Amino acid sequence: MKPILLIFVFVYFAFMFCVKLDASVLKLYPVLIEEKQGLRLDKLGISKINFEPSKYIKVPKKYRIGKSIDGYWLQRETLLELITDQYSAQTIEIRGPARVKVECRVNELSSKYILEAAEEVFEREIGRMESVNLYFGSKIPQFYVCDNANEIRLRRVANGKISRHEVVIIDLYQKSEKLHSLPVWFEVEHYKKAWVAVDEHAQSRYIDTLALNREYVDSALIKGKISVELRPGTRLAKALHKGDVLTEEYIEEIPMVERGDNVKVLSIIKNITITAQGVSKTEGNVGDTVFVNLIGQKKLFKGRVIARQTVLVQG
Secondary structure (H helix, E strand, C coil), rough: HHHHHHHHHHHHHHHHHHHHHHHHHHEEECCEECCCEEEEEEHEECCCCCCCCEEEECHHHCCECCCCCCCEEEEEEEHHHHHHCCCCCCCEEEEECCEEEEECCCCCCCCHHHHHHHHHHHHHHCCCCEEEEEECCCCCEEEECCCCCCCCEEEEEECCCCCEEEEEEEEEEEEEEEEEEEEEEEEEEEEEEEEEEEECCCCCHHHHHHCCCEEEEEEEHHHCCEECCCCCEEECCCCCCCCCEEHHHEEECCCCCCCCCCCEEEECCEEEEEEEEEEECCEECCCCCEEEEEECCCEEEEEEEEEEEEEEEEC
């Protein structure tokens, strides 16, 4: 009976000793998450210790091993030292891996802020505009960075004319060091004033005679450069249909001699200049060859354009 009692007493004290030991032991997780305030004490591992949720461990940069944008490694002994230094009243024993991986928190950027910043990017790109509407074509990606960015820069990927779908790169900086970059897609509506045809107009019509209205159009949907001014001395290079926006590809300079023009026909024979009137059958600018009929004749003469509505024919 006595040996049984001794065994019972031994087991009891051994059990109490283990419980007491377990109560101060922290078994580390292999991966820890660093929040904005640092490593949360009650999220370091499995333990019976009653940690306060508001307690965090700050890890100085000098203790971060193999530091990258999204995390670093931390030695178990270093973590214990930091806990002891920052919470001297806390007595614990740490078990587990010799070093743990620390992953930085998920960061989220304000969609409102990014939208406003992106509008500024397009305004700088285009200059003075009538209006621009942006819509997110994709979600802002989640990202991990260990250091807080104190500067956010946005830049457009493409150059030149704004298109319907655009990519903007968000660069995060801390003290001029780039921490991270991530792309965001936008759908763009860029409204500006343009000349819109209200009737059908045939090729070669003079620009200043066209029936046009000044309207707001979404330039992201328009191919080519929108014409701002109706320049005199220009005409349609191709037909402009009702509802079409007048762009530079529709406009060309009026040639010095047009088909059907009444032209002055000159011929120089032995220093004598002979002048006649004719009708141009083709068109051209100075130096170009055109064909003309003299008034009252069917024969075609070949001549060279030397001035507006003036053709020189070899004698």
